[in-house]
Amino acid sequence: MTTRTWDTPRQIMEPTLFPEPTAKALAWLRVSIDDCSRWRDRGWLTFDPDVAATLDAPRLNELEFVRDIARFGLTDAQVDELVKGLAKPYAYDPRVVAYSFALGWVQCPRYEEPPPPDEVIEEHLGDWFDELAEAGDVERLQEVISMARAALARCESKRGSENRR
Numbered sequence: 001m002t003t004r005t006w007d008t009p010r011q012i013m014e015p016t017l018f019p020e021p022t023a024k025a026l027a028w029l030r031v032s033i034d035d036c037s038r039w040r041d042r043g044w045l046t047f048d049p050d051v052a053a054t055l056d057a058p059r060l061n062e063l064e065f066v067r068d069i070a071r072f073g074l075t076d077a078q079v080d081e082l083v084k085g086l087a088k089p090y091a092y093d094p095r096v097v098a099y100s101f102a103l104g105w106v107q108c109p110r111y112e113e114p115p116p117p118d119e120v121i122e123e124h125l126g127d128w129f130d131e132l133a134e135a136g137d138v139e140r141l142q143e144v145i146s147m148a149r150a151a152l153a154r155c156e157s158k159r160g161s162e163n164r165r
Contacts, residue, residue, distance in 0.1 A: 005109065006100070006107065007106065007107040008106075009097045009107040010092070010107060011058070011087065011091045012057055012058055012061045012093055013091060014058070015058065016056045016057040019055055019056040020056075021054055022049050022053060025049075025060055025063070026049060029060075029064055029067060031063060035070070036049045036050065037050065039066050043080075044069075044070065044079070044083065044090065045063065045066055045089075045090075046088055046090075049063070057091075058091040059091070061091045061092060061093055062091040065091070065093075065094045065097070069082065085105055086105055092107075096108045129141070
């Protein structure tokens with residue numbers, strides 16, 4: 001089993017093509033203007049939603065991230081201490097950034113799309129068969145042969161029904 005290390009949190013600073021109307025975004029996030037004013041006064045928000053007509057991705061993420069921390073049940077002083085290690089604005093995606101008591105702020109690593117199955121099979125199947133043979137895993141090899149025979153039978157059946165048309 002391989003383990004991945006955590007990434008350093010990355011701010012989302014790229015603006016969106018179609019920003020959300022502020023009132024709609026606040027309703028969706030269940031945040032009031034009073035909440036925003038308080039968070040801005042505390043220095044947690046870097047913008048004033050009461051003035052902004054729309055909110056783009058960085059501001060939406062900042063607002064959602066701050067909302068989640070502010071409503072976690074910590075005191076304001078605890079929140080102040082908690083966010084000290086983060087760069088402002090707090091435009092982090094709250095779905096991938098977390099606080100680790102051992103490491104501080106972390107972000108889930110980016111995962112690349114897995115390669116297509118054919119590519120993996122071509123690269124590893126022979127070695128896997130060799131490992132199974134070396135381990136004497138006759139049952140697993142017979143299981144693979146059985147699956148391959150069943151797949152071949154389906155292909156032959158399909159081919160036969162197509163030829164009858």
